[in-house]
Amino acid sequence: MSQRDFAASLRWWRQRKGHSQLELAGRADISQRHLSFLELGRAAPSRDMVIRLAAALDVPLRQQNALLVAAGFAPVWRQTDLAAPELAQVRHALDFILAQQEPFPAVVVDRHWNLLLANAGAVRLVEFLVGPLAPDTAVNLADALVAPGVLRPYLTNWTEVAGYFVRSVEADAASDGTNATAELLKRLLAYDGVEAALTAPPPTSGPVLPMLFRKGDVRLQLFTTIATLGTPQDVTLQELRIESFFPMDEATAQIFRGWSKAGAAKAAQS
Template sequence: MGELLRDWRRRRRLTQLDLADLAQISTRHVSFIETGRSLPSRAMLLRLADRLDVPLRERNQLMTAAGLAPMYSERSLDHPALHEAYAAIELVLYGHEPHPALAVDRHWNLIAHNRAVAPLLAGVPDFLLARPANVLRASLHPEGLATRIVNPGEWRAHILHRLRHQIDTTGDPVLQALYEELAAYPALEEYDETELPSSLHVAVPFRLRSELGELAFISTTTVFGTPMDVTLSEVAIESFFPADAATAQAMRAFGASLAPDDPAQGRMRDGH
C-alpha cells in the first residue's frame, strides 16, 4: 500500500511535505505510511486518496493493499442499481441529436451512441466496429476514419496528447498499450505538436469527409459529477457540436430525416 501511495504522490508531482500539507498531517506520518511503518485507517487512506485525486478503481486497490475492504462498488451498466444512470446517458445522447454524441468507458470503448454518429462511421470496416469497438482506434487506424479526416495531423496530435494526459492521470497500462498502438500508425500528415492551433479555432476541430459532405465539429466531454460506483465514474459522453454553418445545416437536414417516434433506431449498445 505504501508503494502504491508513493507512486500516486510522485505521479501528481508532490513531495511528502506537499501531501502532508494537503492532508493536514505531519510529513513524518506520510513517510511512515509510505515505508510501511504505519498502517493508515480507512478514513486517513481516503483522505490521502482524495488529496491525490486517485480514481475510484485505484482507491479500491489502495484499500485492498492496506488489508481493508474495497470502498466503491463496480457494477455493469445494465445492473438494476445503475438503471437511472444509464437512462440519463441515453437521454443526453438522444437529446443531442441531430448532432453526434457517444458514450465511452475508461479505455475509450464504445458503450452507446445516438443516430447522428452513423454517417461518421460509414465505410469503417467491421473489424474496427466489432465489440468492444474502440473509438480512438477507429479514428486513427489507417483503414478507419484516418483517410477521411481533413486535418489528420492536427487531430492525431490532439488524440495522442489527450491520451498521454489520461495515462499520466490514471497510470492505466491498458491506455499505455493503446497509446503505443496508435502512435505506431503511419502519420498521414506531418504535424508539429508544439504548433498552436489556428487563431480561427476556439478548440481543435474534427474535420471529416462524409456522405453528408465535409463536416467540422468541436467536442465537449461530460462525466457524472459525484459517482460512487467505479463503472459509472469511468463513463464519459463525447458530444460533438458544429464548428461552422455548413456543418450545422448538414446536420439539421440529416436530423429532419430521422423518425421522431423511434429514438432507439440506429442507436448502438456495445455489450450493455
C-alpha cells in the same frame, strides 16, 4: 498484499502527482513524520487513512480500491455494469442527453474510449463515412480516430486532431497509472504518422480545434465537447465520458438535419 505494497504505492502516487511529503501531509491533514513512516512501511494505515490520502492525491476510484487492497482492506468503491438495474436512473439520464443532441452525434465511452452508447446522429455519421457496422461490433473510438484505415482517410486535418487526442491519452496515462491506459497509449503511438503528429506545430487559428471531414463532395466541420458525471461513487460512472459533436457552420448543420429527416421518412415507410 503486504504493508510494503501499500508503502510503495503511496510513494509512487505522491511522486507521480508531484507532491513533496510536506505538501501531501498538509493536504491530508497529517504530520509529515506519520506520512514518512507510512511510505517506509514503518506504520500501518487505517482504512480511513488510505481513503484520506487517496482523496488528497486525487487518485481515481479504481486506483483507490487498489490502494485499499495493498493495505490489506477490501475495496470500498463498486464497479457496476452500466446495464445493471441499480444504474437505471443514470442510464435514463445518458439516454436523455444522447436524444437531446439529435440530429447531431453524441456517444458515451469508457475510460479507454470503448463505445458504450451512441445516438442516431452518431450512427448516421459513421455509416456515411465507413458504411454500416455489423450488429454488436466492438468499437474503440481511439483506434477508429488514430489508426490508418477507419476515420483517418476522411479527416482532412487528421495530423492536428490526432496529435491533440494522443496528448490527452498521455495525460490520462499519467493521471490514472493503470496498465490498460498505458497499453492504449502504446498502441496509439505505434500507428503510422502519430509521432510526427505529436511534433507538428499546433494550429493557431480559431476558437476550438475542429474535426474536418470530407467524403466526395460532402464536407463536415464539427467540434466536440466532453462531459462527465458529477460526484460519482462508482468506478464505472467515474470513468464515463459523454462526447457531443456540434456543427461549426450552417452547411454542416443542414446536412445532419437532412440525414435525420431522410431516416425518419424511411422509418415511416417500413
